[in-house]
Amino acid sequence: MIAFGVERGTPEPLTELARRLSRAEDKDRARGMFFLGALDVVRQEAGEAAAARCLAASRERAFVPFFLYPITSFLRLSFSAAGLLAPRLGGFEAAMRTIGARSAQDFLSTVVGRSFLALSGGCPRRLVSNLPSGYSTAVSYGERDVEWMGERQGRLNMFRDFMPHSYHEGVLRAALAAVGARGTHIHGRATGLLDSEYEVSWS
Numbered sequence: 001m002i003a004f005g006v007e008r009g010t011p012e013p014l015t016e017l018a019r020r021l022s023r024a025e026d027k028d029r030a031r032g033m034f035f036l037g038a039l040d041v042v043r044q045e046a047g048e049a050a051a052a053r054c055l056a057a058s059r060e061r062a063f064v065p066f067f068l069y070p071i072t073s074f075l076r077l078s079f080s081a082a083g084l085l086a087p088r089l090g091g092f093e094a095a096m097r098t099i100g101a102r103s104a105q106d107f108l109s110t111v112v113g114r115s116f117l118a119l120s121g122g123c124p125r126r127l128v129s130n131l132p133s134g135y136s137t138a139v140s141y142g143e144r145d146v147e148w149m150g151e152r153q154g155r156l157n158m159f160r161d162f163m164p165h166s167y168h169e170g171v172l173r174a175a176l177a178a179v180g181a182r183g184t185h186i187h188g189r190a191t192g193l194l195d196s197e198y199e200v201s202w203s
Contacts, residue, residue, distance in 0.1 A: 017079045020162050028071040028141040032063035037102040042081045054080045071162045093166035100170025124181040153201040165196040
């Protein structure tokens with residue numbers, strides 16, 4: 001049994017997991033690299049036995065980086081991983097941010113990810129504008145759009161995305177770091193079970 005460390009005011013993770021799983025369909029899938037990255041984070045922080053527990057939670061046997069696997073499997077794996085890592089990383093949401101950051105780093109290290117960065121040309125605004133297309137390469141579900149409130153301030157909206165907003169905060173922070181953005185501020189909030197928005201700015 002996993003003991004989740006939860007910040008005050010956040011949904012109980014097991015309940016949240018069950019609700020998200022109930023909304024998923026077979027067509028909703030994510031790349032194997034994200035499973036592998038989450039397992040590696042657990043392995044580094046908590047050891048091989050903990051990583052094996054998370055793999056078992058996914059109900060999958062192994063992963064190929066660019067193959068697509070059910071999002072239900074990644075939900076089970078990532079929630080299990082965040083629960084195990086919460087005491088070490090400062091809570092469940094902090095652990096999810098760490099997993100999200102690793103997901104972004106792994107994607108950006110691929111040929112596709114490097115092309116995505118090249119299109120951004122080192123410009124944070126261009127990177128944020130291109131995030132909807134980047135996400136569509138990484139997962140098969142959801143819709144995303146970007147609104148701009150200023151030259152260095154925007155809002156990323158996500159619809160029908162299965163991962164919690166803390167995970168995407170980690171993704172966004174790592175992505176902006178990859179283009180050298182400084183003074184980055186990212187604040188996400190849920191606007192529905194599978195919908196969320198992210199205020200993003202940099203100096």
